[in-house]
Amino acid sequence: MKEGYELIYKRPKTLLDKRMHYCPGCFHSTMHKLLMEVVEELDIQDRTVGICPVGCSVFAYDYMDVDMQEAAHGRAAAVATGIKRMLPDRIVFSYQGDGDLAAIGTAETLHACNRGENFTFIFINNGIYGMTGGQMAPTTLENQKTSTSPYGRNSATAGMPMKMAEIVATFEKVYYVERVSCNTPANTRKARKAIKKSFEYQMQSRGTSFIEVASNCPSGWKCTPIESLDWIKDQVLPYYPLGVLKDLGKEEVK
Amino acid sequence: MGEIRLMKGNEALGEAAIRAGLQGYFGYPITPQSEVIEYLAKEEPKYDYVLIQAESEVAAVNMMYGAGGAGGRIMTTTSSPGFSLMQEGVSYLVCTEIPCLFANIVRGGPGLGTIQASQGDYFQATKGGGHGDYNMIVLAPNSVQEMADHTFLGFELADKYRSPVLLLSDGSIGQMMEKVELPDPKPYKPNKPWATVGKPKNRERNILTSLYILSDDMEKKNIHLQAKFEKMEKNEVRFEEYRTEDAEIIITAFGLTSRISKKAVDVGRESGIKLGLFRPITLWPFPKKRIEELASKKEVKFFISVEMNAGQMKEDVMLNVYGKKPVYFFGRFGGIIPTPEEILSAIKSHL
Structure with a gap:
């Protein structure tokens, strides 16, 4: 470090020094970093186990320096x-996309929540199947164009985009639900706080934590990374508002 | 001598699993095997295993994947349609090399089928079942005693080869009550340095995955698995013979039909027909060599495979008899259990 300079940004040691395969501007890389920052800060690398999904983040274990299992498509909640x-004394998180968590894996997701399984869901909702090339997801917005909804999602036949955070918040044993994003530096900081809070709750055996990330997919949405941020602000967040949907810890404090 | 009890096959399986050091059971109720989870639920307060009644067989097998990956001695039990639902998970477990025990208490199919006993899942058990090139050791108990013994053995083989093992039983053996001498409890000391338990500072992270996106890597993985299957074929073949020394006709049968066929051998011998029974205990690896030897014996005139299906094991018998002798078949379907008399009259029709 040069004299007079101060290091204010660095890669957490728990994130491996590898070039990521994610598309430019994708939130996966940001979320990976936030997760591993929290693991480093809480000093829990030796007792953290993660589960990767099938989807773009199928290779998450290439980047996160913790023990991990690769689940079958949709089954991360059962594996977790x-x-x-x-x-029971390990910190367990499942890292899943919307096709994984909200389509093929809905049953596993809801039942794990209903049992109040004491782990953290990191739910990356970008409204599209990224890995398979941009098909419609259960969370695709109404009228949003994808390769399998080329004229826009028709809610008359495809139903409405599923609000998973709202759904799981209805389960009594789900302790903490928050929807976050990484579309602005302020929101990114909030996302990091949410992850940390969920891990702390997990250490206190409080039950299920569910963090939904209003995420992006510049490649699938066929736009630039900057345009994807506008799409989040103008289209995604009005339907999927950010914020805490449930926090029994906070209610207990009251 | 171990403790002797009168038990249902399904209960003996559950009790033997506990005595083998069961750490996790994940299952979904389905007839005719629900007694296993019921038994384990009743016994649970006395022990510290994890028991989850999952939301489906799909969830159950993936809980196995997680719990087995975390190093546990784990098991699930199910019956035919349930085992079909688990097949994707079995394929993953084989590829990630997670030891665990499955029991399929077979009922009649296809489809929703019947809840009566059948052997209709032989192909599924021995030829893969799920996707990709794989095999698993398949043990076929034919008594309540063996339900217990094979549970013990199954856990040991699973750990020995870091691979899932399957008990292929049927609704009759699961439901019937017999005397069983229970194996003494054995403390379980796992040695699983590959398990995902949290990465200490002094080792690389453990990754359990079946994803090998580069073809070279996928081929390498397959070669590794095939070498393991070869070892199983070399070391784990198990079979039983009854009065085959001078037999002219060899009945081949596994599981329940092997017991009925034993009776047929005795009755047939009384009327002067020189019958013998060859019973594979491991359906995979299949006792290929011994069948080949029997087929080469001069006095052996023909084989007849007696099964509660359409002749699924007959194909394996034929492959190893290799045209040296005729191989006939007698079977009943759909939950019907053949009688010794039926078997004998089928044999007589070929004399």
Whole structure:
């Protein structure tokens, strides 16, 4: 470090020094970093186990320097349940996309929430199937164009975009639900705080934490990374508002 | 001598699992095997295993994946349609090399089928079942005693090869009550340095994945798995013979039909027909060599495979008899159990 300079930004040691395969501007890389920053800050690398989904983040284990299991498509919540029940003192998180968590894996998601499994869901909702090339997801916005809804999502046949955070917040044993984003530096900081809070709750055996990330997909949305931020602000957040949907910890404090 | 009890096959399976050091059971109720989860639920307060009644067989097998990956001695039990639902998970477990025990208490199919006993899942059990090139050791108990013994053995083989093992039983053995001498409890000391338990500072992270996106890597993984399957074929073949020394006709049968066929051998011998029974205990690896030897014996005139299906194991018998002798078949479907008399009259029709 040169004299007179101060290091204010660095890669957490828990994030491996590798070039990521994610598209430019994708929030996955930001979310990976936030997650691993929290693991480093809480000093829990030796007792953290993560689960990757099938989707763009299928290779998350290439970047996060913690023990990880790669789940079958949609089954991360069941896998997380198995790990956490065997090792109740470990910090367990599932990292899943919208096709994974809200389409093929809906049953596993809801039942893990209903049982109040004591792990953290990191739910990356970008409203599209990124890995398979931009098909419609359960969370695709009404009239949004994708490769399987080329004229826009028709809610008459495809239903309305699923609000997973709102749905899981209705389960009694779900302790903490927040929707965050990384579309602005301020929101990114809030996302990091949410992850940290969920891990702390997990250490206190409070039950399920569910963090939904209003995420982006410049490649699938066929726009630039900057345009994807506008789309989030103008289209996504009005339908998927940010904020805490449920925090029993806060209510207990009251 | 171990403790002797009168038990249902399904209960003996559950009790033996506990005595083998069960750490996690994940299952979904389905007839005719729900007694296993019921038994384990009843016994749960006395032990410290994890028991989850999952929302589906799909969830159950993936809980196995998580819990097994975390290093636990784990098991699930199900019956035919449930095992079909688990097949994707089995394929993942084989590829990630997570040891665990499955029991399929087979009922009649296809489709929703019947809740009566059947052997209709032989192909599914021995030829893969899920996607990709794989095998798993398949044990076929034919008594309540063996439901217990094979549970013990199954856990050990699973750990030995870091691979799932399957008990292929049927609704009759699961439901019937017999005397069983229970194996003594054995403390379980796992040695699983590959498990995802949290990465200490002094080792690389453990990753359990079945994703090998580069073809070279995927081929390498397959070669590794095939070498393991070869070892199983070399070391784990198990079978039983009854009065085959001078037999002219060899009945081949596994599981329940092997017991009925034993009776047919005795009755047939009384009327002067020189019958013998060859019973594979491991359906995979299949006792290929011994069948080949029997087929080469001069006095052996033909084989007849007796099964509660359409002749699924007959194909494996034929492959190893290799045209040296005729291989006939007698079977009943849909939950019907053949009688010794039926078997004998089928044999007589070929004399």
